[in-house]
Amino acid sequence: MSEAGPQDEYFMRLALREAERAREHGDVPIGAISGYGWFPIRTGTAPREDQIDEAVDRAAKFIDAAVARYPVNPRKLVMLGFSQGGVMAFRLAFREPKRFAALVGLSTWFPPELKRNIADPAALHHLPTLLQHGRADEAIPLSRAKESLEHLHELEVPVTFREYDCGHEITASSLEDLSEFLAAKVL
Numbered sequence: 001m002s003e004a005g006p007q008d009e010y011f012m013r014l015a016l017r018e019a020e021r022a023r024e025h026g027d028v029p030i031g032a033i034s035g036y037g038w039f040p041i042r043t044g045t046a047p048r049e050d051q052i053d054e055a056v057d058r059a060a061k062f063i064d065a066a067v068a069r070y071p072v073n074p075r076k077l078v079m080l081g082f083s084q085g086g087v088m089a090f091r092l093a094f095r096e097p098k099r100f101a102a103l104v105g106l107s108t109w110f111p112p113e114l115k116r117n118i119a120d121p122a123a124l125h126h127l128p129t130l131l132q133h134g135r136a137d138e139a140i141p142l143s144r145a146k147e148s149l150e151h152l153h154e155l156e157v158p159v160t161f162r163e164y165d166c167g168h169e170i171t172a173s174s175l176e177d178l179s180e181f182l183a184a185k186v187l
Contacts, residue, residue, distance in 0.1 A: 056091045063092070076186050080104035082170065083140065087111055097123035101186045104130045104178065107168050109140055110148035115155065128185040129159040132174045134166035 067074055079100045081089030086108020093103040094114050108131075118124065129152060133145035142163065152159045162177050 052087075052091070056088060056095070059088055059092060060095070074099075076101050078102045078104060078182065078186055080106070081108060082106040083108055083168065090114060093127060094118060094124070097127045100127065102128045102130070102182065104132075104181070105148070106132050106170055106174070106178075107134060107137055107140055107145075108148075109144045110151045112147075112151055115151060118155070121155065125156050125158070127157060128181075129157050130162070130178065130181045131159060132162045132164065132170075132177065134164050134168060134171075136166060137168045139168040 063077070066072070067077070077100050079089040079093040079102075081087070081104070083106070086105035087110075089103060089105055089108075090110055091114065093100050094117075097120055131145060131149060131152075133140075133142055135142055137145075145161075145163075149159060149161050160181060162174065164171055164174050166174075
């Protein structure tokens with residue numbers, strides 16, 4: 001979009017409201033630092049499934065509200081996430097794979113426990129997926145992204161994998177590849 005419209009104002013208000021709610025409840029620990037995250041991560045312990053499920057439910061409700069409120073083409077929804085948001089994207093897309101036109105994970109990992117709870121495995125065969133990862137990512141090592149790729153291949157998910165000379169970040173070249181992927185698979 002080149003100009004802000006009413007939907008942009010709505011999403012900004014919603015984002016600010018969620019940020020305020022997060023401040024009221026305190027920052028979510030995301031490793032050695034505090035900041036905003038979808039679910040708490042503590043070094044040496046696995047995230048709690050109930051906290052992840054709660055976050056996934058909240059994100060699903062947000063998507064439902066946005067689709068109901070705005071004139072979007074529901075057949076062109078793309079689930080995209082960076083880092084923890086990528087884990088959320090996997091969980092949301094695997095919950096309802098027919099709902100999304102594509103799945104994108106940026107500097108993230110695939111939670112292998114999802115393989116046990118796939119409601120519609122055949123639908124995953126039609127979910128174009130893009131994984132992008134930095135070779136120098138210190139937050140989520142490249143090896144974890146490659147393990148994710150192996151899991152997706154086992155599930156016969158059509159996946160494109162790209163590596164970049166960067167850390168835990170999004171670069172101009174990764175955005176170019178993302179744009180090309182979306183143009184080819186969704187638009």
